[in-house]
Amino acid sequence: MSNVSQVPLEKIDDYRWRIPKSYKPGMRVPGVVYADEKLLKDIQHDKALEQVANVAFLPGIINASLAMPDAHWGYGFCIGGVAATDVESGGVISPAGVGYDINCGVRMLKTNFQYEEIKDKIKDLVYTLFSDIPAGVGSKGDIRVSPREEREILVKGSKWAVEKGYGTQEDLECTEEYGAIQGADPEAVSERAYERGKAQSGTLGSGNHFLEVQVIDQLYDRDLCDEFGLTLGQITVMIHSGSRGLGYQICDDYVKSMIHCLQKYNINVPDRQLACAQVNSSEGKDYLGAMKCAANYAWANRQCLMHLTRRAFERVFNMPWEKMGMHLIYDVAHNIAKIEKHVVDGKEKTLCVHRKGATRAFASGHPALPERYKGTGQPVIIPGDMGRNSYLLVGTQKAMEETFGSTCHGAGRLKSRTAAIKSINLNTLLKELESKGIIVKASGRGTIVEEAPQAYKDVNEVVDVVHNAGISKRVCRMRPLGVIKG
Amino acid sequence: MTGRSGPLAHLVEHLTLNQVVAGSSPAWPTYLMKNYELLEHTADIGIRVKGDDLKGLFRNAALAMFEIIAEEKKPVARKIEKIKIKQRADDIDELFVNWLNELLSLSAAKELIFSDFKIDKLDKNNLQATLIGTNIKNYKVNTEIKAATYHELKIKHGESGWQAEVIFDV
Numbered sequence: 001m002s003n004v005s006q007v008p009l010e011k012i013d014d015y016r017w018r019i020p021k022s023y024k025p026g027m028r029v030p031g032v033v034y035a036d037e038k039l040l041k042d043i044q045h046d047k048a049l050e051q052v053a054n055v056a057f058l059p060g061i062i063n064a065s066l067a068m069p070d071a072h073w074g075y076g077f078c079i080g081g082v083a084a085t086d087v088e089s090g091g092v093i094s095p096a097g098v099g100y101d102i103n104c105g106v107r108m109l110k111t112n113f114q115y116e117e118i119k120d121k122i123k124d125l126v127y128t129l130f131s132d133i134p135a136g137v138g139s140k141g142d143i144r145v146s147p148r149e150e151r152e153i154l155v156k157g158s159k160w161a162v163e164k165g166y167g168t169q170e171d172l173e174c175t176e177e178y179g180a181i182q183g184a185d186p187e188a189v190s191e192r193a194y195e196r197g198k199a200q201s202g203t204l205g206s207g208n209h210f211l212e213v214q215v216i217d218q219l220y221d222r223d224l225c226d227e228f229g230l231t232l233g234q235i236t237v238m239i240h241s242g243s244r245g246l247g248y249q250i251c252d253d254y255v256k257s258m259i260h261c262l263q264k265y266n267i268n269v270p271d272r273q274l275a276c277a278q279v280n281s282s283e284g285k286d287y288l289g290a291m292k293c294a295a296n297y298a299w300a301n302r303q304c305l306m307h308l309t310r311r312a313f314e315r316v317f318n319m320p321w322e323k324m325g326m327h328l329i330y331d332v333a334h335n336i337a338k339i340e341k342h343v344v345d346g347k348e349k350t351l352c353v354h355r356k357g358a359t360r361a362f363a364s365g366h367p368a369l370p371e372r373y374k375g376t377g378q379p380v381i382i383p384g385d386m387g388r389n390s391y392l393l394v395g396t397q398k399a400m401e402e403t404f405g406s407t408c409h410g411a412g413r414l415k416s417r418t419a420a421i422k423s424i425n426l427n428t429l430l431k432e433l434e435s436k437g438i439i440v441k442a443s444g445r446g447t448i449v450e451e452a453p454q455a456y457k458d459v460n461e462v463v464d465v466v467h468n469a470g471i472s473k474r475v476c477r478m479r480p481l482g483v484i485k486g
Numbered sequence: 487m488t489g490r491s492g493p494l495a496h497l498v499e500h501l502t503l504n505q506v507v508a509g510s511s512p513a514w515p516t517y518l519m520k521n522y523e524l525l526e527h528t529a530d531i532g533i534r535v536k537g538d539d540l541k542g543l544f545r546n547a548a549l550a551m552f553e554i555i556a557e558e559k560k561p562v563a564r565k566i567e568k569i570k571i572k573q574r575a576d577d578i579d580e581l582f583v584n585w586l587n588e589l590l591s592l593s594a595a596k597e598l599i600f601s602d603f604k605i606d607k608l609d610k611n612n613l614q615a616t617l618i619g620t621n622i623k624n625y626k627v628n629t630e631i632k633a634a635t636y637h638e639l640k641i642k643h644g645e646s647g648w649q650a651e652v653i654f655d656v
Contacts, residue, residue, distance in 0.1 A: 046527075046528045048528075072528045072529060073527060073528040073529065074529060074530075074637075075530065075635040075636075075637035075653055075655055076635070076636075076637055079529060099655070100632040100633050100655050101632065192591055192595055195595040196591060196594045196595045245594045245595075248590075248594075248632040248633055249591055249594075251632075251633065252587050252590075252591065252633050255633075255636075256584065256587075259576075259580060259636075260576070271636065271637055271638075272579070272636035272639070273635050273636040273637040275636075413528050413529045414528070415528070416526050416527055416528055416529075417529075417531065417656070418524050418526065418531075419526070444627075444628060446628055446629070
């Protein structure tokens, strides 16, 4: 991995680089990478750029295969990859452009608390959250559902949770797709996927998933902060999780079936993991219907996690969550494929937009946004590593024009897990975090080291690029106070 | 990464907690499997695994995968479960990926950790095997592997037997 990528790059401007279409015969469009010179060096350190070029082979791909500044080596697509295909002209959908953790995503909620008011309670709060929220590999939740209910979750998403009393109508408005993407087809989900997903609703999972108590430490756009009701020193919460075993199985089932589509539909891709089928083919439709089920499951899951979070706050502060102002700002998916309308060369087209480690960032006025965010643009939530920062951004018109309304999704990994484990000492790391006022609770000690700040790029640099390139706009920045990990 | 083999979490324990202190639990290295090594990948885990023959390769890959996933807690009375599976595929790459993914899927769905694999029958299109496992409660789970992928998958036969490289999404 220490080899530097040999993929040719042409500088477009300070924040954009092109991989020419001529790099590999078979590329249908060029690649475009959003990065400054410093981040580009990181991206060149692994095989991400090769993957950006590979994605450019997908039939029906429009404009360019895109990589965000947090891009790094994945499998099939790079992480931080965006690709849109033209549905009406044989454009394909690829499970690799979504990933195994379908609708891995993040939500942010605010509170009425100022840091100074509750700083002595943070430890108590973090320990309570850790005990109340099931986390860890294969963790099971207290929110148990019957098989009939599980099918209901796949169609209703967050609405199922709200009907059960785990939230409010307002929460649904503040969730991408209102917490339930239309067109979910439970018939396209295998029995095994149901079996694998059972008992995991309302669980955080492991790896890079987390729940953080944060404090706002920097305001960038005061007008937007006023709109969102956010001030300096305010306590916020961020939840990062996905569709757990159900999503993994759906992805696995459809990679298995789409491997055969490569021959059946005469599709040439340089990596079998990029298995795909036309969106309008029976295989494409089935995958999309199943993927939407997992997406809805993930939204329901994050809704349940937020409910448990509100409950934990209620226990610690002994007052109802409404009184603590624990309103959801927004919930975004960052592993998903969506059928969306975009203007391409002056014409509106129906596209299948893959966001693999990338976030939707729609501009103000977009019809998909709820009334409350029509004026601000879509809130975009960018989590960083456990030692640095996270951000709230909004989508922009430039993102609509250049990136199919997409932006980065996080800091992006820099070091492999093995390299992190070799070079980072757990006790030193915990002391460092403690000295910054960050409490970490994790069910596996290995996770803390694997997810150490040193293993990630600096999210501040990543956000600088998307802001300066104009594909999203900074609203405010948070820093972590308490981190709960699987 | 080269030069060592063993599960990630063991290495964490080794480097940060136990520092090879005799009597620490588990004392490191308690058990090293020599049939695989970890490969560098930014976000995921890759392994290179060997086998004397194709059956050995499939068995060792499965053993390596579950060694990354979990480590056994101190022996407790437990029920051994045996599951027979059949897989069919167009080629050996597909059979290999399907095999590992079927194991991950069954492990999660049945809440079992598999500790051994008897490959009853194997050619490049067909596999029949018996999986031997016990309830996940007997294990400390260290790493969640979501799936085995085709990305950079390499299976080859050389002078010293069979070798495969595979990247897991973790």
